[in-house]
Amino acid sequence: MKALVYHGPGKRTWEDKARPTVEKPTDAIVKIARTTICGTDLHILKGDVRAVAAGRILGHEGVGVVAAVGAAVSGFKAGDRVLISCITSCGTCEACRKGMYSHCAKGGGWILGNLIDGTQAEYVRIPFADTSLYHVPKGSDEDALVMLSDILPTGFECGVLKGQVKPGDTVAVIGAGPVGLAVLMTAQFYSPAEIIVVDLDDNRLKAAKALGATKTVNSGDGKAAEAVRALTAGRGVDVAIEAVGIPATFEMCQDIVAAGGFIANVGVHGTSVELKLERLWSRNITITTRLVDTVSIPMLLASVASGRLQPRQLITHEFALEEFMKAYDVFGNAAREKALKVIVRAV
Amino acid sequence: MKALVYHGPGKRTWEDKARPTVEKPTDAIVKIARTTICGTDLHILKGDVRAVAAGRILGHEGVGVVAAVGAAVSGFKAGDRVLISCITSCGTCEACRKGMYSHCAKGGGWILGNLIDGTQAEYVRIPFADTSLYHVPKGSDEDALVMLSDILPTGFECGVLKGQVKPGDTVAVIGAGPVGLAVLMTAQFYSPAEIIVVDLDDNRLKAAKALGATKTVNSGDGKAAEAVRALTAGRGVDVAIEAVGIPATFEMCQDIVAAGGFIANVGVHGTSVELKLERLWSRNITITTRLVDTVSIPMLLASVASGRLQPRQLITHEFALEEFMKAYDVFGNAAREKALKVIVRAV
Numbered sequence: 285m286k287a288l289v290y291h292g293p294g295k296r297t298w299e300d301k302a303r304p305t306v307e308k309p310t311d312a313i314v315k316i317a318r319t320t321i322c323g324t325d326l327h328i329l330k331g332d333v334r335a336v337a338a339g340r341i342l343g344h345e346g347v348g349v350v351a352a353v354g355a356a357v358s359g360f361k362a363g364d365r366v367l368i369s370c371i372t373s374c375g376t377c378e379a380c381r382k383g384m385y386s387h388c389a390k391g392g393g394w395i396l397g398n399l400i401d402g403t404q405a406e407y408v409r410i411p412f413a414d415t416s417l418y419h420v421p422k423g424s425d426e427d428a429l430v431m432l433s434d435i436l437p438t439g440f441e442c443g444v445l446k447g448q449v450k451p452g453d454t455v456a457v458i459g460a461g462p463v464g465l466a467v468l469m470t471a472q473f474y475s476p477a478e479i480i481v482v483d484l485d486d487n488r489l490k491a492a493k494a495l496g497a498t499k500t501v502n503s504g505d506g507k508a509a510e511a512v513r514a515l516t517a518g519r520g521v522d523v524a525i526e527a528v529g530i531p532a533t534f535e536m537c538q539d540i541v542a543a544g545g546f547i548a549n550v551g552v553h554g555t556s557v558e559l560k561l562e563r564l565w566s567r568n569i570t571i572t573t574r575l576v577d578t579v580s581i582p583m584l585l586a587s588v589a590s591g592r593l594q595p596r597q598l599i600t601h602e603f604a605l606e607e608f609m610k611a612y613d614v615f616g617n618a619a620r621e622k623a624l625k626v627i628v629r630a631v
Numbered sequence: 632m633k634a635l636v637y638h639g640p641g642k643r644t645w646e647d648k649a650r651p652t653v654e655k656p657t658d659a660i661v662k663i664a665r666t667t668i669c670g671t672d673l674h675i676l677k678g679d680v681r682a683v684a685a686g687r688i689l690g691h692e693g694v695g696v697v698a699a700v701g702a703a704v705s706g707f708k709a710g711d712r713v714l715i716s717c718i719t720s721c722g723t724c725e726a727c728r729k730g731m732y733s734h735c736a737k738g739g740g741w742i743l744g745n746l747i748d749g750t751q752a753e754y755v756r757i758p759f760a761d762t763s764l765y766h767v768p769k770g771s772d773e774d775a776l777v778m779l780s781d782i783l784p785t786g787f788e789c790g791v792l793k794g795q796v797k798p799g800d801t802v803a804v805i806g807a808g809p810v811g812l813a814v815l816m817t818a819q820f821y822s823p824a825e826i827i828v829v830d831l832d833d834n835r836l837k838a839a840k841a842l843g844a845t846k847t848v849n850s851g852d853g854k855a856a857e858a859v860r861a862l863t864a865g866r867g868v869d870v871a872i873e874a875v876g877i878p879a880t881f882e883m884c885q886d887i888v889a890a891g892g893f894i895a896n897v898g899v900h901g902t903s904v905e906l907k908l909e910r911l912w913s914r915n916i917t918i919t920t921r922l923v924d925t926v927s928i929p930m931l932l933a934s935v936a937s938g939r940l941q942p943r944q945l946i947t948h949e950f951a952l953e954e955f956m957k958a959y960d961v962f963g964n965a966a967r968e969k970a971l972k973v974i975v976r977a978v
Contacts, residue, residue, distance in 0.1 A: 379890070384915060387890045446917075534908065543726070543734045549912055559906035561881065565896055566922035568731060570793075575913035 287341040287405030288608045293331030298608050301341060304401065304409035309356035312413030314366060316605075318430050319346035319403045319628050321615045322370075323461060324552065328398075329616075332554060336398055343404030344370040344396040345433035347426045350417075357413045365420040367585070368403060368410060369578040370396060370434035375415035385415075386575035392416070394575065403433075404608060406630065418581050421589050427602075427627045431466070431595035432584050435625070438550060438576040439466025439527070440584070444474065446572035447523040447548035454478040456512055456521040456540055457497075460488035461618075462598055462625050463550055464527035465495055469593060470584075472496050476523075480515055482508050482536070487622050495597060509539035516542070526550060531557040538564065547571045601626040634688040634752030635955045640678030645955050648688060651748065651756035656703035659760030661713060663952075665777050666693035666750045666975050668962045669717075670808060671899065675744075676963075679901060683745055690751030691717040691743040692780035694773045697764075704760045712767040714932070715750060715757060716925040717743060717781035722762035732762075733922035739763070741922065750780075751955060753977065765928050768936050774949075774974045778813070778942035779931050782972070785897060785923040786813025786874070787931070791821065793919035794870040794895035801825040803859055803868040803887055804844075807835035808965075809945055809972050810897055811874035812842055816940060817931075819843050823870075827862055829855050829883070834969050842944060856886040863889070873897060878904040885911065894918045948973040 287301040304313055322345060328336045336342075350364045360366060372392040373385035380388050387393060392412055396402045401409065410416055420429060444467060449455055453476040457467050460483035471479055480499045481492035489500040501511045513520060520542030526534050529551025537547045538560050549572060559571075587593035600623050603611040611628050614621045634648040651660055669692060675683045683689075697711045707713060719739040720732035727735050734740060739759055743749045748756065757763055767776060791814060796802055800823040804814050807830035818826055827846045828839035836847040848858045860867060867889030873881050876898025884894045885907050896919060906918075934940040947970050950958040958975050961968045 382891065384891050386913070386915065529912075544729065544731050549908065551912070553908035553912045555909050556905050556907045558903050560903045561896065561900035561920070562902050565876075565898065565900045565920050566733070568733065568921045568924075569919070571918040572916070573908070573912050574915045577915075 285406035286605070287401070288343065288612075290328060290336060290338060290340045290342050292338045294329060296329060296342070296609070296612060298606070301405065303407050306352055306354045307409065308411065309354040310412050310414065311354045312350050312357055312360055312410045312417060313352040314348040314368060314408050314410055314417070315351045315630070316346050316348045316403055316406060316408060317365075317630055318348075318426050319343055320430050320625055321404070321611060321628070322434060323463070325397070326616060327552065333398065340397065341401035341405045342397040343402035344394065344398070345430055346403035346408070347420060347429050348408070351407065353413060359414045360417055365426075366417040367420055367429050367581065368396070368408070368433055369416050369418065369581060370394060371576060371578045372396060372411050372416045374412050380415070383577060383579045385577045385579065404628070406605070418585065421585060424588070425596060427599060428588060428594070428596040429585075430627060431598055431625065432581055432588070434576065435462050435466040435598070436470060436584050436593070436595060437578045437580045439463050440470035440580050441576050442550040442574040443467035443525040443527065443548050444471045446574050447525050447546045449474045449476055449523050451475040452477045453522040454480070454516055455523045455525065456480045456482060457525045457527060458482045458533045458536055459527035459551065460485070460492045461527065465492060465598060465624065467525050467527055467550065468492055468495050468497055480512055480521065482512065485619050487619070491624060509536050512540045521545060523548065529553050531555060541569055544568045549573045598625045599627050600624045603628045605630045632753035633952070634748070635690065635959070637675060637683060637685065637687045637689050639685045641676060643676060643689070643956070643959060645953070648752065650754050653699055653701045654756065655758065656701035657759050657761065658701045659697055659704055659707055659757045659764060660699040661695040661715060661755050661757055661764070662698045662977070663693050663695045663750055663753060663755060664712075664977055665695075665773050666690055667777050667972055668751070668958060668975070669781060670810070672744070673963055674899065680745065687744065688748035688752045689744040690749035691741065691745070692777055693750035693755070694767060694776050695755070698754065700760060706761045707764055712773075713764040714767055714776050714928065715743070715755070715780055716763050716765065716928060717741060718923060718925045719743060719758050719763045721759050727762070730924060730926045732924040732926065751975070753952070765932065768932060771935070772943060774946060775935060775941070775943040776932075777974060778945055778972065779928055779935070781923065782809050782813045782945070783817060783931050783940070783942060784925045784927045786810050787817035787927050788923050789897040789921040790814035790872040790874065790895050791818045793921050794872050794893045796821045796823055796870050798822040799824045800869040801827070801863055802870045802872065803827045803829060804872045804874060805829045805880045805883055806874035806898065807832070807839045808874065812839060812945060812971065814872050814874055814897065815839055815842050815844055827859055827868065829859065832966050834966070838971060856883050859887040868892060870895065876900050878902060888916055891915045896920045945972045946974050947971045950975045952977045
């Protein structure tokens with residue numbers, strides 16, 4: 285089969301690889317129908333994620349058709365259309381039984397396209413299939429459902445749930461990439477009064493406006509924190525959600541959060557940051573981190589089915605599977621290409 | 632009247648001051664029966680709390696008798712025995728109506744012995760008396776109740792509530808000073824499985840054992856984090872509570888918290904700290920800060936009345952009001968004097 289393979293920093297190829305087979309009784313083999321590229325894949329290609337070995341097939345998002353299942357799989361059979369969670373979960377360890385699938389102690393967690401081969405291929409092996417796959421409801425827009433593998437649960441669980449967004453709140457979302465926009469979309473479940481979106485890219489801010497931002501701030505002048513404070517009459521925001529992953533944006537969150545507020549970190553960070561405890565110790569602040577657990581996928585599927593959530597709005601580009609190298613070129617130059625999420629389809 | 636007066640860094644005197652009078656209709660004047668000294672008073676004397684002006688009477692804890700009330704005070708009358716909250720609250724602003732009295736927007740918050748004259752005197756003026764005083768239940772041990780002005784609500788609200796201590800949890804309390812011990816005592820309301828107390832001082836660790844610590848770790852060898860991890864079979868603790876206020880102990884909390892755990896900051900910090908987001912971003916951690924609001928005083932009064940909570944255990948030394956300078960000498964050398972809380976009584 286063909287697959288997108290990582291060969292060390294800066295090197296990727298579209299090449300022939302062996303088709304995966306059932307290795308354990310709890311495995312399923314899924315023929316990929318639709319997949320996409322994540323900002324995390326770009327991080328891997330920069331060499332930022334050292335655990336990823338050369339030769340690894342990338343990708344942790346997708347929708348497909350079950351091709352084969354191991355003897356212990358009871359919830360899925362060949363021919364079933366499935367949504368693949370970016371987080372694999374055994375369902376039985378202490379962490380999984382708490383719903384913290386990201387910290388699965390029996391070999392799950394974020395492993396697809398990281399510690400085992402991923403979804404940017406014709407076929408993928410999914411361990412613990414019963415607890416790592418979801419049935420695609422009949423009549424679904426499967427392009428849209430690919431957004432439920434990772435970015436929508438990530439934005440919702442790490443940003444909205446951890447930030448405890450409530451009706452009437454003023455929320456700031458720092459970063460309007462696909463995950464920041466997923467925060468913006470799912471924050472609206474809880475009817476905050478204001479959602480202020482901050483980014484460097486006017487095109488992304490325009491997308492944010494279309495997706496429900498009540499105000500936008502371009503941070504290019506280095507004065508975004510002042511601008512957000514001015515928009516809240518100096519009070520600051522109830523919830524500041526960091527969806528970038530660099531010290532400057534995490535520090536901005538500390539500068540704009542109101543007393544009693546929340547800073548929910550969504551971004552993937554590569555370095556430590558300065559926590560201004562000399563100012564924050566008395567401000568009744570809650571700071572949270574989380575790796576997505578994808579426990580919200582069933583809720584998100586119901587929200588898409590009802591039309592309440594429309595993830596197709598995040599898709600800007602479409603490619604065929606054999607155009608995967610081109611899809612990376614476009615997604616890797618997101619600002620120039622005005623790209624949000626790309627969808628890659630098997631014919 | 633006599634009072635303990637701050638005259639700039641390192642300078643305190645026991646001197647004559649004018650007796651306070653009702654200035655606003657919501658004021659009460661309280662004759663102090665019992666008061667104490669807080670670690671924060673020592674910080675003020677070091678010059679760490681710049682808002683405190685020379686000439687200020689210190690102190691924010693105490694029990695006394697109402698001497699006079701303004702025309703608008705409805706809940707208290709002359710002769711009532713009262714517990715003074717370290718936090719003054721107007722009860723009507725947005726913050727107070729949310730129960731966040733520490734951030735009272737109409738002149739309340741932590742003002743006693745800070746922005747206005749405090750309780751280390753024969754008399755004190757209490758603004759917003761209806762919402763800043765509590766009736767002393769008949770037959771109370773009033774020495775014990777002085778611990779409810781600040782340290783017990785602080786330990787409980789900033790440590791135990793913010794850390795969401797639950798039955799079965801493993802909790803670490805970093806720092807076994809009076810506030811750390813208040814955390815230890817009130818954490819037991821929620822029946823955690825283990826409470827590990829960390830301190831440099833063996834005498835304080837012995838006190839912690841007597842007050843319910845299941846394990847203690849002396850951090851003098853610089854390997855306390857490793858010791859705590861070993862006590863939890865490498866897993867880390869569900870809740871790490873920082874009750875010191877320096878970067879080293881906040882960093883220790885980051886090193887010992889389990890995935891999915893809480894770091895509740897109680898300490899007063901004078902500098903920023905390094906937040907290891909490159910490791911913590913994916914660990915599903917919640918970090919909280921809070922200035923005590925004293926919303927828990929009614930609950931704590933009920934717990935003392937029932938005998939469930941015995942704050943007298945925190946009192947190691949007793950002085951008469953005219954011995955205030957000596958009381959400071961002892962409390963300021965707590966390790967040498969084996970002092971926890973001192974009680975200072977009017978005759």
